[in-house]
Amino acid sequence: MRRAQLTINSVSTRHGGLEEALDAYANAGFTLVEFVLPQLKAYIAQGHTLDDTRALLARYNLQAIGGFETAIICFGSPEQQRANHDLLLNNARLIHELGGGTMVIGTDGPEQVTSDTLPIIAENVRDLARGMEGLQVAIAVEFNWSPVIKSLHSAVQVVQQVAHPQVGILFDPAHYYTTVTKFEHLTTEIVPLIKHVHLNDMRDKPGDLSNCNSDRVLPGQGVLDLRAIIARLEEFGYHGLYSIEMFNEDLWQLPAAQAAAQCYQSLLPLCSD
Template sequence: MLDRRHFVIAAAAAASLPMALAKGQVTDPDESMPVEFSLNMSTIRGQNLSVPDQIEVAAKAGYDSVEPWVRDLEKFVADGGTLADVKKQIEDAGMTVASAIGFANWIVDDDAARAAALETAKKEMEMVRSIGGVRIAAPPVGAHTATSVSPPLETIARRYHALLEVGREMGVTPQLELWGFSPTLSKLGELSYVSTAAAHPDACVLPDFYHIYKGGNDFDSLGMIEASRMHCFHINDYPATPGIAEIADKDRVFPGDGVCELPKIIRGLIDHGFQGTFSLELFNPTYWQRDALEVAVEGLEKSKRVVAQAMQLPSTEV
């Protein structure tokens, strides 16, 4: 478990927040916030914390919710842990489960492999439900490599519909996730088409600022996606270099530390009705070398700052 030093870190960071926000010329970040904030555990993945310690970091940093990885939950259970204890820890901390990260190959062409993947999805969803979660990411795993040939969008939509049916049975909704580096579902237009063509009441999408950029999308396209279909949105930023062809997951930085026009984009999202959760998802090895709580606190501070800046911009509504 985390020691007294981490309480001091969290307290000091919290005390410095108003000053940091003042430098950005914004108001109290908690004033009239229309969104919530979650910690995706990739952000502190390199510290190799146990699931209980991951949750403790998120709670002490002040997040509203967590976004765990199913792989971490599986390891926790294999090592003798119980998911009921994880659920209680999250609830006792006053948090919820915004989403979870799973990797079932629901999109693959091979019928037998896809059937097996739906069974994997059931198991992953059961774990998520056991800790109080109701959503899980559904990335295009299995059709995401450079040599992959993307199935037709209509075919992907049928497969997503099948996954949504599994989700309805399990009580956990799979969110169609954008992966900018993938030949499949790297475009917002593809995400929108598949989620619409799936023709399912639970269809929803999981965008990501970095992946939108990596996929060569225009952020204005977000306005074409119904806000109520975006429950969770991965928040991050990216530098000007390396360029779009070379930039990778590891290059993501804290919100506001890169070149993405986050306040402007977020203002547009909010004006279109977005009231979901911004989940901080980073894979930066530099952050992994730091204290996990320090990283979590800084990430939350900077996430709130860009949202507060967005709220001060003029409305984008005509």
């Protein structure tokens, strides 16, 4: 992993507005930012244009590389599904207008899981991807952000069934640690399906007793062998971005500039340059 691949997910800090966040990220050393998309949309809703947003990013020498907002609805009413899919398509267009990147999504599930559940999810994700053709945006399905897709292997099954070049997997060490996913599951067949990677460490607690969000700590402060995970991903062909994504109350209590600096500094020992 190199410094040029380092990204910060804007959920990692608490800030009063977009300008404060971008100033914090740039001063910390980041050049790439992954957005909680409602934060971007709130800035635009205040009367700013897409050109204003691009100019603000340029002022801080930052590049937007995508973001997330919500899961795809595959089992709701037709009205719910239509509204949700329109929201996701509009989010993809926003990402595209800001330079392209990756849209991370979770998935919903039915009241009772059957053999048809994963194919139904795959069909809905495929339809979404087809609607995004022509946009410079990939979909990354996040395992464990779902009542059904609870492991890397179930995400693999869905992505393989989707069979669309703009669809892959979001790999997150927190979900790796708290699900049945194992290091040996990162194989030459599976790693090429990974579109995007989040980075974090986990507290010294058993994975099955850990919370995949609130038990995250900064890289180097937990029990995960992140060096080995990164090396495995790179060995089998992953050359994409690494976005630190923290849901950590201690970080959220800090000023955005201090929290962003801690995030960036925690990643440097993992870099080869």
